[in-house]
Amino acid sequence: MEIDLKQVDAVLDTYKRRREFLIPILQDVQALYNWLPQEVICRVSEGLEIPLIDVYGLATFYKQFSLKPRGKHIITVCLGTACHVRGGPRIVDEFSRKLNIKPGETTEDMQFTLETVNCLGCCAIGPVAVMDGEYYGGMNPAKVSQVVKKYHGVKD
Numbered sequence: 001m002e003i004d005l006k007q008v009d010a011v012l013d014t015y016k017r018r019r020e021f022l023i024p025i026l027q028d029v030q031a032l033y034n035w036l037p038q039e040v041i042c043r044v045s046e047g048l049e050i051p052l053i054d055v056y057g058l059a060t061f062y063k064q065f066s067l068k069p070r071g072k073h074i075i076t077v078c079l080g081t082a083c084h085v086r087g088g089p090r091i092v093d094e095f096s097r098k099l100n101i102k103p104g105e106t107t108e109d110m111q112f113t114l115e116t117v118n119c120l121g122c123c124a125i126g127p128v129a130v131m132d133g134e135y136y137g138g139m140n141p142a143k144v145s146q147v148v149k150k151y152h153g154v155k156d
């Protein structure tokens with residue numbers, strides 16, 4: 001994917017290049033690419049006059065930021081206690097099997113990234129998975145197929 005740094009500059013301008021907005025700036029920039037490429041981090045560092053090491057420090061501290069390329073669609077499966085006891089690990093396994101990737105990996109065609117998280121704050125509807133921000137409760141293996149198919153013509 002080509003990186004258009006003008007888009008990064010536009011985000012910086014939206015926040016008037018103020019350092020206190022580093023987190024929302026990184027969130028908005030990440031939304032453009034689904035991850036934070038090195039040249040983007042450098043541009044943010046220059047634009048806000050924050051040392052590169054500090055921007056990297058923050059980006060590595062928060063799990064929401066990714067310094068590795070991620071797919072077009074992000075699947076997050078909850079493995080918090082409530083979801084775990086209701087079969088969360090089976091849901092992860094099923095996504096892994098269907099997409100042929102392990103948690104933390106991205107499919108070769110850059111369509112899907114599989115991630116896990118500890119509690120999404122909606123334990124009552126567990127096990128829960130989130131696909132591109134859309135929540136799916138009461139997950140089971142059959143629903144995994146439906147969710148994957150909805151986003152991409154992945155075969156059984």
Ligand code: FES
Pocket residue numbers: 078079080081082083084118119120121122123124126128
């Ligand atoms: S444990 Fe999964 S949403 Fe809370």
